[in-house]
Amino acid sequence: MKRDRSRPARMMLALLLSGVFLTGSPALAHAFPERSIPHVGARLKVAPRLVTIWFDAGIEPVFSHLIVRSRKGRKVSIGNGFIPKGSHTILETRLHPIGPGVYFVVWSVIAFDGHHTEGRWYFRVR
Numbered sequence: 001m002k003r004d005r006s007r008p009a010r011m012m013l014a015l016l017l018s019g020v021f022l023t024g025s026p027a028l029a030h031a032f033p034e035r036s037i038p039h040v041g042a043r044l045k046v047a048p049r050l051v052t053i054w055f056d057a058g059i060e061p062v063f064s065h066l067i068v069r070s071r072k073g074r075k076v077s078i079g080n081g082f083i084p085k086g087s088h089t090i091l092e093t094r095l096h097p098i099g100p101g102v103y104f105v106v107w108s109v110i111a112f113d114g115h116h117t118e119g120r121w122y123f124r125v126r
């Protein structure tokens with residue numbers, strides 16, 4: 001695997017922005033987000049119809065959730081998120097059509113090692 005020098009800094013920023021909480025003892029195989037579309041804090045001209053998060057470790061389908069809410073708490077995502085067939089590290093959700101505003105992406109996953117991580121971040125539609 002190629003080493004990217006800026007990766008630790010980016011990961012730390014992502015963790016701070018996502019408000020990741022850990023339960024249990026620290027272990028290397030916890031699943032953390034590596035990137036997402038939209039990205040954390042994105043300002044978008046066009047409303048997305050899909051939110052995708054890539055994790056750095058395998059996640060359990062039954063216990064992994066991804067929900068998007070408006071600032072007022074209205075759920076704008078369809079279902080509770082899904083892991084695309086053939087993937088173990090991608091969590092996705094489709095969105096209802098949304099207008100301008102701030103939207104919160106709330107995720108919670110159980111990694112293959114049984115450890116739980118969760119976080120929350122936002123994007124903005126202009």
Ligand SMILES: [Cu+2]
Pocket residue numbers: 026027028029030031111113114115
């Ligand atoms: Cu772990």
